[in-house]
Amino acid sequence: MGIEAVMEEVVVDDARKAGWFVEKIKWTGRRGAPDRLFIKDGRVIFIEFKRPGKGSNTSTGQDKSIAALKAAGVECYVLDTPTAAYRILGVA
Numbered sequence: 001m002g003i004e005a006v007m008e009e010v011v012v013d014d015a016r017k018a019g020w021f022v023e024k025i026k027w028t029g030r031r032g033a034p035d036r037l038f039i040k041d042g043r044v045i046f047i048e049f050k051r052p053g054k055g056s057n058t059s060t061g062q063d064k065s066i067a068a069l070k071a072a073g074v075e076c077y078v079l080d081t082p083t084a085a086y087r088i089l090g091v092a
Contacts, residue, residue: 008035008049011085018091032061034069034076038089046076047085054080 001009012022021039025046034046046069050057058066058078069076079085086092 002051004049004051007052007082011047011049011082011089011091012036014086014091015089018089020089020091027065030061032059032063032065034062034065040089044074045088046074047088048076048078049085050078050080052080 015022015038019040023037025033025035025037027033034048036047036049038045038047046066048058048062048066056078062078066076066078075088077084077088079088
């Protein structure tokens with residue numbers, strides 16, 4: 001398991017403990033979905049996890065999906081540290 005997957009799993013476990021509904025995301029028939037969906041208290045957040053230092057290393061498909069989600073008014077982030085995810089999710 002790579003560092004990105006380990007970071008994602010740690011954040012997911014802590015978010016679930018803090019009451020977040022969390023799901024892995026995959027678009028049917030195409031690529032580019034953010035890694036995870038987080039929902040709590042009416043907030044809907046999509047997060048694409050990247051290895052530390054690679055936060056801007058998204059594919060064209062990911063860029064399009066992120067732009068579409070943001071245009072629809074949904075919070076969507078590309079994050080490369082657990083600290084950044086915890087800050088957004090309000091998880092200590």
